[in-house]
Amino acid sequence: MNLTLLILIPLLTAVLILLAKGLQQIRVIGLAGAVAQLGLAGWLLKSFLAARGAGNNATYLFESNQIWFKALNINYHIGIDGIALAMILLTSVIVVAGILVSWSMEKLSKEYFFLLVLLSMGAYGFFISLDLFTLFFFLEVAVIPKFLLIGIWGSGDKTKSAMKLALMLMAGSALVMVGLFGVYYNTHTFDIVQITQQGIPAGVQKFFFPFAFLGFGVFAALFPFHTWVPDGHASAPTAASMFLAGISMKLGGYGCLRIAALMPDAAHTYSWIIILLATIAIIYGAFATMMQTDLKYINAYSSISHCGFVILGIGMLNKTSMNGAVIQMVSHGLMTALFFAAIGMIYSRTHTRMVAQLGGLLKAMPFISTVFVIAGLCSLGLPGFSGFVAEMTVFMGSWQNPDGAYRLATILSGASIVVTAVYILRATGRAIMGPISAEYALLSDATWNEKLAAILLIAGILVIGLAPFLINHLIMPSTDAIILQMGKVNILK
């Protein structure tokens, strides 16, 4: 199984898109590429589980290590564990959905689909990297498409939002870069596997952990670096919002997780700061959402709150909470992509995203409204949907931490769910229920492509929500390994 295919397929798709003529060809190529990638991810899952079933307990499977820059000891080292695979599956689902909802994009369609595919390529490369240099490379590859997607195809104050997002993410990656350099100069390698084996001196960890962790934290909308999220998401075109919240913010969460695993001493030392920031993000995000009147802003701010759970789970540093963090990443990715898709569908028909101006949409567009309600219910953590499983796992994990302050953080974060329920139910009630105004009564329901995209995402949400053991089965060995490794280093010191 060659993981490089995960990069090559998007690359090929992107090149073909450049050569294609006409909207029809472009979107068919884009969809074909995305579906092929989804198929590949599915096949990857099958062979991964088969290999695990056959007793292959190596931390990373399908490893391949090729020298890239020999003199600098930089290698193209790739491989996946259960966490990375979960992220790859998430990405491939969202890419297919994102391309489907962009089906009728007519403005500069070639460039649009090209950038979408390029963005996804960066994400895939990021998730399969086992070398920090490659990881960083792909992290930055994904930044520029975001800038252009928002700036060219966005709405509202798009150039300002695009600039803000690009600069903040660039600042995040500059921090990451400093952290990685520090690691490199004290271990003489960028290789994650090697670094894990040989360990990093505790002093180095303490100095460079904040850079790397906060750097990734910017991507994951960690308070106080979350300010790019609302404007960026609100201004972006639908598919770009889905990619941003569904994939791009996960790059940050995944990076934070890897950094915590690489520098366990520092992670333990700074764990209280991480938890503090995460708790603030959760509560602040939830309350800020209450004040929003624009659907996209509602979802963007709630993303800050939800991504706070990811960081909280990582910061608690135990098996269950780590598991919860990963599930929350996948769950939030699917849910928020679904939410943005629904908002995009509504906006393309009503030309407004203001909750107050909407109403009674269920009567005119039952399918879209149902999708909206499902996304909302998942967001507020209704059992049966993925949001419940994810948040529940995070809470269970963080409650295991007996320290009083940690308990308090858990309780406060748990309480935020009430706030979530308030804003979700209010928005749903206003926009979906109630009497419909005459101008919206004749609007059409979802088209086939929109339906397909929504069904795909809902399927993902339901699979996690109804059969959480499936994803647990996939990621648990990997999170166990990480926690075990972190503990080992701790005992050694």
Added chain:
Amino acid sequence: MNYNILIQLRQELALTVLIFLLLFIKLGKDRSNESILNFVNAALLVNLVAGFCCQETGALFNGMFNTNTLIVFEKGLLNLAALIISMQSYAWLKHNKNVIEFYLLTLTSLLGMFFMISSGNLLMFYLGLEMSTIPLAAAANFDLTKRKSSEAAMKLILSSAFSSAILLLGISFLYGTTGTLTFSILTAHINGNPLQLFAFILLIAGFAFKISAAPFHLWTADVYEGSPVAVTSFLSVISKAAVLFTLVNILYKVFTPIANTWYWVLIVLAAATILIGNLFAIRQDNFKRFLAFSSIAQVGFILIGISGSSQAGTASLIYFVLIYIFSNLAAFGVVSVVSALTGKENISDFKGFYKTNPMLSWVLTIALFSLAGVPPTAGFFGKLFLMLAGAAKGNYGIIIFAALNMVISFYYYLRVVKAIFMDEHATPIEKIAVPAVSKLAMYICVLGVILTGLASVVYDYIQSISFGL
């Protein structure tokens, strides 16, 4: 007869022959500009390729002139840049009466740089430096009808003369304290006594003038703005690269005993240069001024790489210069074509540029991303390797500083991208018919920007021929 001298001097001799050929063409009957340009471009291509054949290491004239694989490669880079600039200036030179003079001046300057890079003696170095500067000042005045052009030439010649004087003073002090001007003997006599340190500071100041490191950068923006685009790109790429190659040679090979001193000098210069370049670049509207300040900031990053004083330091410098040639010349190429055919040189004129000129827009965008250091372009690798080399001494402060400055630089590069793709303009620049030669040059640059980074063979090769402290 000893052919060795011919082989070791082949790159210089080739240029000399070309210069004389051009002189004869000038004296002969009138030829069309197209044929002259085609001939020169072909000759420069031959010159570039021929330079790489028959590698020979050795020294001539009692060690005045050195050559080895690295030096040949460095000269090859300059030849490449000269070729690309010549191809990109096609549209501008096609209607210029004095096309031959342009080449006479720039090629003579290039020849001077070759001698400077090869120099093994401070006198030879000074000779090469002067030979490279004076023709450039004349070339800066090439737009005879524009006042700004002659102003630029005046500024260039005055500031160059000033910096040369400082340099000479430093050289004389050095001679006074050591009694020699030959690099290999000098090293043994350098012991860091106050007069030597003073001489060193004067020398560094002279170098800083030439590479426009802050606080010696003040001439840069005005000269770049006033000169014709071709001369500006020549100044910002070739002339800088040549002085940087020489600087690293002198620092690593001559001032070895006081490495700790110059390390801090470089760090301070680098920090100031990056910051000032970045801050001034933010507010520029004229494209050439913008690129001038951006190139100042780039030099700051290069100085960080040099400060690493290792083999990786030299390698990352040369690697970055190669990438810088591709990315900066791609940007200048677009500006050059646009300026030659429409006369517009401001960033605000480029609003809505993508609607009318998608190809040029992409070339410019890719070039700017490479200058900003965004993957997958080569600029990402170049900047990262410079910083990796610079961090080798454990000075993480400068790395943090540089990383933050990369974000600032990102802002102003994105500002241009924003103008091209996102802003509206009532009358955007109309569709431009790019001459085939210039188009080819742009494609070469873009290809270089993409491949130089991803294909690690380039870096590996450069590293294998580099030297450390």
